[in-house]
Amino acid sequence: MSTPVHRAIAALPVPGEWTWQVVVRLRRRTLGIEVDESGDVLFAVPPNADPAAVARAVRTRLPRLAREVRDRRARPDEPAKELVGGTGSNYLGRRHRLRLLPAGEGGRVRLYRSWLELPRPRTADEGARRIAQWYEACGTRWLAGRLSSYASRITHHASRVGLPAPRVEARDLGPKWGALGQDRDIAVHWAVLQLPPSLVDLVLVHELCHLRAPGHGVAFRRQVRLVLPDAEEREKLFADAEPVLWRGAVR
Structure with missing residues (x-):
């Protein structure tokens, strides 16, 4: 219409x-x-x-x-993984290999030394779902600590947004990498946690700055660069990395 x-x-x-x-x-x-x-x-x-x-x-x-x-x-087709022993998985920029455990052993996904351990699932989709849940749980804890340092009320400090820390969580956001909710809480796609901390910070700061500046205009870009002076360089790195982020597709 x-x-x-x-x-x-x-x-x-x-x-x-x-x-x-x-x-x-x-x-x-x-x-x-x-x-x-x-x-x-x-x-x-x-x-x-x-x-x-x-x-x-x-x-x-x-x-x-x-x-x-x-x-x-x-953009190429969404990357898919085969969940077999030795398959690579990244967490905060570090490479880990998948280790399949007997189905009843431990019962949970965990990071152990250089291995991401997964009790053998009944189906590949179930395995992907459990790994995503692990990213969400670990990522939410990591993001909470990370966000508080950016949102702290530090007077006259150009590298802080100067806001009380909102709630933050890692979850599946579909095609979005970050989102600011109606309640002003922040969400980051769990897949972003595969990237190095500097690029996860970029998504986090992007959403945090929306608390001060809605939209993506001049005021918003200025705010992002006050917090991250090298934001443009990080954005280029993120643009190169995000098309190949694994978001749960299996084969």
Whole structure:
């Protein structure tokens, strides 16, 4: 259905090959832009959105948005693993090998020395689910300690956001790597915990900075760089690493 906001965006030089839509979300106060796994774009707006203001905001983001759409469409198929002994798994940037234990031994996934130990599952999907749950549990504990250092109230310290620490957890976020909830809690995709701490920090700080600056405009970018002066370098490393992150697919 055509709306004033939809018509305002359609009047911009949006590439004709894009698939995009506008949705009204009652709880939104600012424009939100989401790009899904296939490169389709969703513009989320509040009920009282000003079409002209939305169009101006979208126009400023078109170059960066075009790169994201292009990268999503060029992304290879999601990596899949075969859960056999010796299969590699990363946790916080360190490589570990999978060790399958007898089904009744220990009953839980654990990291032991250089091994990620998994009691033999009945199916590959069950094994992947249990490994993901291990990432979620360990990742949530690690993220909580990490986040508090960034959110501490440290006056006149440029490397801190200056906010009380919200709750944070690692969980499956589908196509997103990080999310800020309506309750202002932060979630990080468990798959991100495969990356080195500096890149996990990038996702964490990205969401934390949204507490101060909604959207991805100039104010938000400035805030991220106050916290992480080398954010641009980290973003390039993350862009190279994220297409091959394992998110639970098995073969």
